[in-house]
Amino acid sequence: MNFWDVVAWFFWVFVFFAYLMVLFSIIGDLFRDHKLNGWFKAIWIIFLIFVPFLTALVYLIARGRGMSERQAAAIQAAQSAQAAYIREAAGTGSPADDIAKAKSLLDSGAISADEFASLKAKALAG
Numbered sequence: 584m585n586f587w588d589v590v591a592w593f594f595w596v597f598v599f600f601a602y603l604m605v606l607f608s609i610i611g612d613l614f615r616d617h618k619l620n621g622w623f624k625a626i627w628i629i630f631l632i633f634v635p636f637l638t639a640l641v642y643l644i645a646r647g648r649g650m651s652e653r654q655a656a657a658i659q660a661a662q663s664a665q666a667a668y669i670r671e672a673a674g675t676g677s678p679a680d681d682i683a684k685a686k687s688l689l690d691s692g693a694i695s696a697d698e699f700a701s702l703k704a705k706a707l708a709g
Contacts, residue, residue, distance in 0.1 A: 602635075608650075609627075609642050609643075610628070613627055615653050681705075681706035682707075685703060685706070
């Protein structure tokens with residue numbers, strides 16, 4: 584094997600993995616799309632099996648915009664779910680609750696007036 588054989592091998596491995604990523608993206612999009620009938624999903628899958636490159640190209644051309652919109656919606660839903668989980672796990676409620684907690688810490692002597700002012704400003708800002 585010479586140098587160019589190795590380069591060609593790496594190129595074809597890259598093409599194969601890129602194709603697998605496109606294929607799995609298409610399959611994921613098919614099952615994410617709730618508007619598409621089950622029979623049409625089955626037809627797309629059958630064509631992906633028997634005429635893979637042409638079907639992937641046609642799918643990306645015909646349904647590419649909807650594919651990106653569904654992906655963006657899924658990402659947005661995941662981000663909002665993560666943010667809700669973080670807020671729940673952190674125990675932060677409304678700014679009034681945070682200020683009330685800081686006031687109770689100030690009254691108990693656990694924090695100073697400067698720390699209370701900082702916590703109050705942080706609660707009102709976020």
